Amino acid sequence: MSIDIKFLDLFTKVTEKAAIGASKYIGKKDKIAADKGAVDPMRRELNKINMEGTVVIGEGEMDKAPMLYIGEKLGTLNGPKFDIAVDPLEGTKFTANGEPNAFSVLAISEKGGLLSAPDTYMEKIVIGSNLPINLMDIDNGVEKNLRLLADAKKKKVSDLKACVLKRPRHDHIVKELQKMNVNINYITDGDIAGALSVIGNNPKNDIYYSTGGAPEGVVVAAALSCYGGQIQGRLILNNDEKIRAKKLGISDFDKKYNIDEMVKGDVIFCATGVTSGDLANLAGLDVSSNPALADRIFAARMELDRMGKDMFGNKNMPTQTSGGGTYVPPTTTPDDPIIPQDPTLPPGVTPPTTTPKYPGSVVTDYTQLGLPNIYGNQQMPNYATFNRAGSMPVGLQDYLDNLRKRFGIG
Numbered sequence: 522m523s524i525d526i527k528f529l530d531l532f533t534k535v536t537e538k539a540a541i542g543a544s545k546y547i548g549k550k551d552k553i554a555a556d557k558g559a560v561d562p563m564r565r566e567l568n569k570i571n572m573e574g575t576v577v578i579g580e581g582e583m584d585k586a587p588m589l590y591i592g593e594k595l596g597t598l599n600g601p602k603f604d605i606a607v608d609p610l611e612g613t614k615f616t617a618n619g620e621p622n623a624f625s626v627l628a629i630s631e632k633g634g635l636l637s638a639p640d641t642y643m644e645k646i647v648i649g650s651n652l653p654i655n656l657m658d659i660d661n662g663v664e665k666n667l668r669l670l671a672d673a674k675k676k677k678v679s680d681l682k683a684c685v686l687k688r689p690r691h692d693h694i695v696k697e698l699q700k701m702n703v704n705i706n707y708i709t710d711g712d713i714a715g716a717l718s719v720i721g722n723n724p725k726n727d728i729y730y731s732t733g734g735a736p737e738g739v740v741v742a743a744a745l746s747c748y749g750g751q752i753q754g755r756l757i758l759n760n761d762e763k764i765r766a767k768k769l770g771i772s773d774f775d776k777k778y779n780i781d782e783m784v785k786g787d788v789i790f791c792a793t794g795v796t797s798g799d800l801a802n803l804a805g806l807d808v809s810s811n812p813a814l815a816d817r818i819f820a821a822r823m824e825l826d827r828m829g830k831d832m833f834g835n836k837n838m839p840t841q842t843s844g845g846g847t848y849v850p851p852t853t854t855p856d857d858p859i860i861p862q863d864p865t866l867p868p869g870v871t872p873p874t875t876t877p878k879y880p881g882s883v884v885t886d887y888t889q890l891g892l893p894n895i896y897g898n899q900q901m902p903n904y905a906t907f908n909r910a911g912s913m914p915v916g917l918q919d920y921l922d923n924l925r926k927r928f929g930i931g
Contacts, residue, residue, distance in 0.1 A: 523787040524631065525601070531570050532629055533791045539563040539609045539625035540793035547796060548619030555616040556580075556588075559609035559625055559795075564589060567605070572596035577637045578606030578628075578736040591637075602632040606740050611713050615796055622714045622798035628743035629789045636739050636783040637769040642757040643735035647716040648728050650749030657753055659777055663697035663730065670728055682706060684715045686731040694730055716741040718799065720750045725799065732757065742783035744790045754778045 539559040546555035560580070567574060574595035580588035589595075589607045596603075605627070610616060612623030628635065646657045646666065652673050657666050671678040679702040685691055687707040698705050706726055708715045712733035718725045738754045745752055755777045758766055763774055776782075 524603075524629065524789060528570070528572070528629070529789055532627055532789055533793075535563055535566040535570075536625040536627050536791045536793040538566045540795045543610045543616055543623070543625065543795045547616055547623075550617050552613040552617045556610050556613045560589060563607065563609045563625065563627075564595070567595040568597070570596045571600035572603050573598045573600060574603045574605045574629075575632070576607060577604045577635050578608075578739050580607070580609070591640075604630045604632055604635040606635055606736070606743060608713065608737070608740060610795065611737075612711050612795070614710050619796065621796050622711045623795040624714070624792050624798070625795060626713060626740060626792040627790075628740050628784075630743070630784065631786050634784060634786040634788065635743065636778065637771075638735040638739050638756070638783075639758075639762055639765045639769055639771070641735050641762045641766075642732050643738040643754045644732045644757060645716065645738050645741070645752060645754045646728065646730055647719055647741060647745070647752045648750060649719045649721075649724055650751075652751065654751070655753075655779065657728075657751065659753055659755055663694055664701060666730075667698070667701055667703060667728070674727065676727075678703060680704075681728065682726045684708060684718050684726040684729045684731075686710075686712060686715060686733055688731075691731055698730075712737040713740055713744075714798065716752070717744055720745065720748050738778075739783050742778075742780045743788050744792075745780055746784045746788050747790045750780075752780050752783070754783070 539562050542562040543555050543559035546558050549555070572595075576589055576591055576593040576595065579591040579593065589609065595605060606629075608626045610623065611626050612620075615621065615623035644659055646659060648657060648670060652670075656669055656673055661669070667678055667681060667683075671681055674681075682704045683698050684706045685694060685698070685708070687709055695705065706718075712731070715731065716729045716733075716737070719727060719729055735754070735756055738752065742752050742754075744750075756762075756766065756771070756774065758774050766774065
């Protein structure tokens with residue numbers, strides 16, 4: 522069986538709403554508020570979908586609201602049964618500090634399709650696509666794995682690039698990599714982004730070699746099942762965690778999990794960028810050559826206009842004019858917006874009504890439209906924000922040029 526394609530757009534909207542909610546807290550040094558800003562709209566949007574969803578990979582336990590907890594039921598409870606892996610805001614620290622690589626992420630499978638991993642550590646090796654199956658093995662050790670990878674990619678070992686989460690527990694991995702003169706790219710946080718840096722048309726890294734969260738490992742496996750690539754992981758469990766793992770149906774505590782043991786059947790993976798980063802590249806998607814993706818990105822930003830909000834979440838913006846149009850805030854509620862006439866269009870002109878065809882997974886990133894960073898972060902300024910001063914600030918021409926490119930205006 523497969524998941525009905527109609528759910529793709531619905532789940533994409535979930536991460537878009539979560540990302541918009543978190544974006545209000547970029548650079549405000551409040552990780553808790555940023556996380557809540559993503560969690561609340563994610564839960565609200567998921568509960569609108571006609572499904573019986575169960576969180577199998579979540580942020581916390583049942584008594585730790587407002588997080589989306591393991592075992593939580595989502596949706597109208599009237600529809601197909603899905604397993605759901607959520608990370609409403611991967612990179613809370615990045616968001617709070619206004620740093621790159623924060624995003625909202627969601628993976629969905631049919632019931633029983635995702636490994637129910639306890640909230641513990643997992644050893645991970647992640648590599649890209651078009652490589653021999655089961656090439657890597659955790660028990661091989663760093664040196665043997667790197668030499669196998671170099672042979673498979675027809676590269677010198679010293680030309681390989683390895684991504685490593687910068688933690689003292691990885692000192693032994695780093696020493697082995699340094700001994701072989703492998704190029705090392707460190708990350709301070711963001712286990713998912715690091716692991717996914719090995720995929721795409723022009724990946725930043727050849728291998729991700731670290732111990733990080735087990736739930737994040739399952740999310741990565743879901744992404745790889747859509748985009749291609751391999752992962753092997755092994756849980757690291759203390760005595761208390763073994764008890765929790767048993768409750769989730771795990772009995773072999775030394776088992777090495779490959780991708781087809783973490784993810785089974787049809788899967789949808791959705792992610793939306795909150796801050797700037799490599800998210801679009803991770804999917805191997807080029808916005809400039811993918812009009813459907815570009816339209817989706819633009820629609821997400823325009824939704825803020827329809828909600829009467831700017832990119833910082835400010836509500837009820839006054840009517841503004843200049844720059845070739847008039848912006849009139851809508852009277853609709855944030856939960857049920859309608860689409861008004863685009864204020865940037867000439868009178869009587871409407872954008873194309875073509876229905877974009879999306880891939881089996883969707884990655885959207887508001888930062889990929891090539892607009893200048895003029896408001897203190899890398900998110901795309903909307904039209905109303907440009908017009909706030911009642912003049913033509915730097916960058917508006919770029920914005921209007923983009924409208925013409927995407928919608929054939931002018």
